[in-house]
Amino acid sequence: MNAMQTKIAVVTGAGSGIGRAVAVELLRTGWSVALAGRRTETLEETAALALEAPEAPGTLEAPAGAALAVRTDVSRPEDVAALFAAVRERFGRLDLLFNNAGTFGPGGVPVEELPYDAWQHVVNTNLNGAFLCAQAAYRQMKEQDPQGGRIINNGSISAHTPRPHSIAYTATKHALTGLTKSLSLDGRPYRIACGQIDIGNAATDMTRRMETGALQANGEMVPEPVMDVADVARTVRHMAELPLEANVQFATVLATAMPYVGRG
Template sequence: MNAMRTKIAIVTGAGSGIGRAVAVELLRTGWSVALAGRREDKLSETAAEAGATAGAGAGQAGGAGTAARAGAPEALCVRTDVSRPGDVDALLVAVRDRFGRLDLLFNNAGTFGPGGVPVEELDYAAWRHVVDTNLNGAFLCAQAAYRQMKEQDPHGGRIINNGSISAHTPRPHSVAYTATKHALTGLTKSLSLDGRPYGIAVGQIDIGNAATDMTERMPAGVLQANGQLTPEPVMDVADVARTVRHMAELPLEANVQFATVMATAMPYVGRG
């Protein structure tokens, strides 16, 4: 971290799970963080857990870049549906007005969609919701962050996409989630290539079985490719957060292109 300036991050899906854990880790280690999510009450809970000074919306600080220059970490809560272009634009305006620049986007917001539904029974509206959130939302946030990072002085920054183990290997009955996570890998590669001239580093973290609300069913048994229900181990979500912070705090001349962090004994290598 640069001791002369607090670094600025956006974390999407910051109201719970991995997003909350990463936001808390960054706030507690000196970053100012814009907490983006659909529920303001959950965003406020994240800020409180980190013990951070919290604000909401745009234009409530004393001019652009005030918090960044003062060196005091701050949480900015911005209600955001990442699938809505207007919400994403408003998020970046709020960050620019409050902090003056952006150093990191953790593109984390996502949904698994209806679980256990065979492909032939999956409703199109459910498919579309997963695609709009996981893929279109990631693109919209990355595009807006890219524009900010390209134009700011000094230019550059980092984008980290939350890919998931399912970016490599699917679970049964997860066609929408798996398709979007595979697509995120292509998004990561393309953004990484296009960002080179502007000092924009882009990487992806693929996470398996971190202990959150989304994985609370794992120890009780999860459907496997052979049709059996098998308990799966989980890991502390704080280990994920520390990995993201390591990626985030590298100099822009270095990049973790892809990282996999997972519960050691989960069925991934050899899944199915």
């Protein structure tokens, strides 16, 4: 496929959950996608899913060669550099970065008991990794011809409102909002748009516990509703396919009845 006719995306954390759903959605709707994640086998599973006959109307089986799996630890600068070099070599340009890789860290650990190395791991993955990927994408989008592209950061509901015992995750997700705003401002002269999607209770392995019980601010354990992760993927694709003259700066998509509005 000609890189000038096909949109090119990088999706981090593409081996599972939201990243996998977004990558498959893009691949099945005509994009070529570099799949980035820590485990090559799960990235290859994502690529194989996109090649299966789709159930959703309006989507197609992804063409062979549209997916590129690149084992990447986003917290390592050398891995990120290798990822974007592979994208340039394979596809020639970059139209979208979905900055999705992240970790919640140890769950249910009070502030005073959180080990520093656990804090550092969450910061390195969620914030430093997002910065490294955004910086590499920004450079490529600025230098390529035609110039420009789009970065979408996965912020989370926790970019607005924390859950109990989630200080590392919440701090990094609040920081991502600042990253989004700065990228959006600095990218204006180069046709680089940046937006953020804040997601609440999409049904993935990471949120499976929500259906059996999640700790609330009042100390109770309460089951929470979840939504189909495919709805998140369609929202990301809508943001991604806008012309560069338009941008969804912030979008919040969540299970309708989750305890977010009025949380506390």
